[in-house]
Amino acid sequence: MRARAPRADRSNAVHAGAWWLWALGLATAASRTTNMLLLALVAAVAGYVVAARRTDAPWARSYGAFLRLGLAVLVIRVVFAVALGSPVPGTHVVMTLPEVPLPHWAQGVRIGGRVTAEGLVFAVRDGMKLAALLVCVGAANALANPARLLKSLPGALYEAGVAVVVAMTFAPHLVADVSRLRAARRLRGRDDRGLRALLQVGLPVLEGALERSVALAAAMDARGYGRTAHVPPAVRRLTAALTLGGLLGICAGTYALLSASGAGYGLPVLLLGVAAALAGLRLGGRRSARTRYRPDRWGPRAWLVAGSGAAVAALMIWAASYDPAALDPAAVPLTAPTLPLWPALSLLPGLLPAFVTPAPDRAGREERADLVRESAPEPVKGATP
């Protein structure tokens, strides 16, 4: 009998925090190397897990946007390297751009001039590193519902967290508004393309967003958002003292750790500060009477997911110490990147979530697309595909 991952539904969903830890692990690994092949491998690992485990939910669709953003970062980095020159000395001149003469006070700044292969390679590596980080963040975003993560916050931070999530759900509304209003410009016989069209719909879009937020605020108020439980004044004062004292302790402890002299007492102060702040948050949570409906459980699958991310990060950090040349190949002189065996293998545990987490229903996915077609709300006019 083959062991297969169960069908994903709410009761077996992997804790959102586990997905974020996994993604942070991959991101840490990506930040440790400039080897293009390893970076591509990190992106591929993240991409494979997303392809295998993401659902059809709106937040899962943002992955494509993150991919495009990553590509854009890569392109911008290379364009800058070409236009503004690169600090990397090189001998292989690819082309020479006309150089803009700059006054003497702008020495050190160069526009145009020689473009060397070394400089380009360096820029591509740097851009790829940033792009890989973005892909990891995008993967976490696609795999974990941001609203679920909120449920794991301590009670005292809940209200701030709601504000963040509401703000996040506003972005898609804004995009839909912009395309609808641009379509409406066409109905008035004005051009619907170009920058001017975009600017002119700006004000109505903002007005619409404002109105929507007021309506939402009214709805939330009427549904009991912000109800508070009675807390005795002594507890309130204690909460304030603990939180403030804790934050001060964290600041002092961090400063001491970073400065040369205070290494001895830095760590205990920091730990005390963290403990006090946590206690303050916990007490502060008493003020809110909220309960949580079916929060995600941190089960064995969540341990595996988070653990695989941590393993990747740890293995790559270790690899950086035993094989620094492979992880960070020199740009000068030019060398072809090689795929170092052990560091590459140490990225592969990142694939584990694609096999151990519950799988979204493939058949259901198709069916769901049909349902959406039949029952989608009146389509937004002019949201041209």
Added chain:
Amino acid sequence: MIRFENVSVTYADAAAPAVSGIELTVPEGELSLLVGPSGVGKSTVLGAVSGLVPHFTGGRLSGRVTVAGRDTRTHKPRELADVVGTVGQDPLSHFVTDTVEDELAYGMESLGLAPDTMRRRVEETLDLLGLAELRDRPIATLSGGQQQRVAIGSVLTVHPKVLVLDEPTSALDPGAAEEVLAVLQRLVHDLGTTVLMAEHRLERVVQYADQVILLPSPGAPPVVGAPADVMAVSPVHPPVVALGRLAGWSPLPLSVRDARRAAGPLRERLAGRTPPPTAVPDGDVLVEVDRLSVRRGRIEALRGVGLTVRAGESVALMGRNGAGKSTLLSALVGLHTPAAGSVRVGGAVPHRTRPGELVRRVGLVPQEPRDLLYADTVAAECAAADRDARAAAGTCRRLVAELLPGVPDAVHPRDLSEGQRLALALAIVLAGEPPVLLLDEPTRGLDYAAKARLVRHLRRLAAAGHAIVLATHDVELAAEVADRVVILADGSVVADGPAPDVVLSSPAYAPQVAKVLAPWLTVPQVATALDGT
């Protein structure tokens, strides 16, 4: 359960109170219907029940409102959240979370109910509203009727004693509206919930009401009574009541079934007469759609649609939410590029025509007329419309005055009433004198008087040789305006023919009068026929 004692509400910087002298009681377990023309303060009254007026909106409330014994003066909306559930006009602006199950639980989480209670109530509510299959679905992917049911469910889980609903069925197709009303019926009958609801489409709801509260005009005290008594004097009433008043029936019928039982004598008087035949249009072909398919992402919104509209003809597009009506209208103004097939409007291919050129051939009033408005006064808006359409200065302003006298010049378009805003949007579109006029769901938020005015204008435009295509859920409007009805389902045309033939053959799309007195479709038709005797 709900008591208003001499309540008046005056909003900040308003000259006159929005409502005044409200004195009423809604007993426990009753379904009360709040009716009245647009702008008489129905939403203000509803808001006062949930405490949003004045705690959230500002303004001054004098008198006293008590809900389940709690005074809204001393209780903020959030402290009333366990006794009053409020669902606004637009369910989308009500949702805080993104999946159905979380949304149902949100209110209970705020109240701090125990996890196992929450779990049990969510399951009960999923069953009560028929949402069990949708429990894991993201809310954004639901249809309008489903969203409305989720919005109602999300306030039901906290077991409120009072449910306040603002136009729960206005945006829904007839089938989805039935779904929502069936749920409300069940709540009143099985759970004893007190329901207070405002609604423009009385033909859908008045027969379910135990009590009707009529706000006859702004600032006037309410008339409260049994539905039949209030309908006898109400300026807003459904067609079946209009028919009853015309024929002098007593008691006044509120449902089609009552009217049918009283209609015997009227049928005899009408015997031997036939409704005026629908005109066979012979004008030039203005709209030609041939085997049109449109894809929106991976979804085929239209497949193989064919449609021909001639000058002087008015066509109603009907079908459930998401059937492709709006997509078809958008394709006619070039907002969608066809995946297959062709569209020609007035000889031009819309998506290849420059916008400035296209407004002289075809005009679309979108579902949300506000989208068309950018300027900050009515006068500036009209001047801009004249420039856009290259019409003589003053054209648009003249059209506004013709469509709806008394729209002030200096007002911000946002502050107009729904009817005034629609008139302004219609005038802007008509400034280009397009031979083809398209309207998407034009009667949302309009009361019967505003609707009757719209019907008159549309008929006049059709008589002047305009071709009119309107997408609507409003079967009464379709019966009064359209010569031809086209029904879309799942992106294809499933019925296309003269209006009487199509609407009489389908109970979902038949207007009330047709259900009583087929083949007669509308009250004006019957009235004209009776005048002839």
